Amino acid sequence: MRELKLMKGNEAIAHAAIRCGADGYFGYPITPQSEVMETLMAERPWESTGMVVLQAESEIASINMVYGGAGCGKRVLTSSSSPGVSLMQEGLTYLAGSELPCVIVNVVRGGPGLGTIQPAQSDYFQSVKGGGHGDYKLITLAPASVQEMADFVELSFDLAFKYRNPVMILSDGAIGQMMEKVELDEFKPRWTDEYIEQNHKWATMGKKKGDERSVITSVQLDASVQEDFNHKLQAKYREVEENEVRFEKIMCDDADYIFVAYGSSARICQKSIEIARAKGIKVGMLRPITLYPFPVKELQELAKQVKGMLSVELSAGQMVEDVRLAVNGKVPVEHYGRFGGIMHSPGEVVEALEQKIIGE
Template structure:
């Protein structure tokens, strides 16, 4: 079962897409995620599984290729880094409106603008609060290891097709560039045309004479229908929030204070917890795995168990802290700490922040 390898996060993501039986990858290179398309080009998966890999002429073209192929029921993925993801936002909101399943990875770098090629977590708002226009959400998965970069491809596709929604794999330059041990799943076959037709009655797989049109669009000029469509989307989001919220708790059982962190910050926080526990501090880590839906109930449960304060640790000037504060709702202290501009906080300075901002001396 599975194959053990040492890989970069970006490579693991790419290999996992091939092994999941993805039909196509459309992308455009940008640091720090260029290894995704480099690895796919080198592997030539068309020979392995028939998977198409295409470097589009731009990010805008790539996301619209995703729109079209996803509408036909194909398993398609794209990836980029922050400035490229900004370019894709129009396509992403159209995908949300038209309910097209797809997976896209954002290996976040520092902004705003072209910013820096170094890691950042400053695109939390963009991914979780709607980078495009309209009332929409997408599932946002935050891998904290190379293994999860691989695992979340399969999870992302499964969720995307179950709910007809986009899944964003939100990582960062550190997770994309680092190498770790990864157990790769066995190769799955791609779905056949017949299987797609049988499984996805909404997919535009070609109309036979006398059968109704299948229309995939985000446009409806009838306001009543459009309101209904929006209500339907909100119902779907509510169901996802109820059923698909994922998180991990580390050393939270006896914790008085908890760091809330995802992705690379969650890894650094684990070291901080080791250092703090060695000093006798009762601290733990809540790691959101889904950033949307956010694990609000997990924070509520920790407060009910007696946690007095939360430190939202992010490589940003403070974004996830808003969701942490909403979850706390005044019942516990919540503060933000994070380095930006491509600088990564050290476990030691996080511990200092914990002492100063949350525990108090």
């Protein structure tokens, strides 16, 4: 039975992980997401579901523990915030290169460097463009509520295993720290080793007699083999782009303008829509739920209808580049956003729309 509770976004991640039958969590403390591991440690899932929870010595170790666990076909996750996720980039490219399914939660804070501990969305490029070396992609989901923090954990595991690819939940300090009511899913059992052995032959569960052995690796010394592998990865990404685009359209039907915003910026923009519409400006919003794959087709459709788009982000302008690429010059696309840990107000966003888009 689903249960209604009041909790922080970070806590919802932890509860959802236990309930969806995750096998392991490996993490390292960093503000503003430490409640994820704190909640897991308080819940003691190793006594109930058998889930392993371990505090690693660094984010480098935790992402590599995730690699080890994922290599065994187990459903494992980690969480961190921006500086910690930077440390994980090595692990992420190896995970992508070895085609290992896992979930990484980034509760983003302001940067660069040690930055601030307040919310930001300035890790967009790092998440959707690769982040580490080599041609790879992370499927990236952007929750805009505590409910979505919870719901996206199981969804992320499903996508990760469907495509054998790491999945990033790109949240921010606001969604992580805010308390909202959340309906938690019922407890589901963890996969048995037998299930993994039958369904994920690639996993290192020990080489059974007569079976092919499993080798998890990302090294290919032969360049032509490496190129073939890259073609295979790219084909997989095209499939992801074809099948997994998720978004929400809010008041777009009659819109002359739209905001493009995700996560906490999308929450702010909902109020901005109200303010703008009260002033007679017909504005709607496209909220990408998957940042990779990006809702390119939907934006192309909207570009036929609206006079301009404002990409609203807690960054100096990152997603705006993808919006412009999608729209390809058809309508003006501008960026507005506060950053470094400051959040824009709904009124500021409307002013930006008036000045940068409508005013032209």
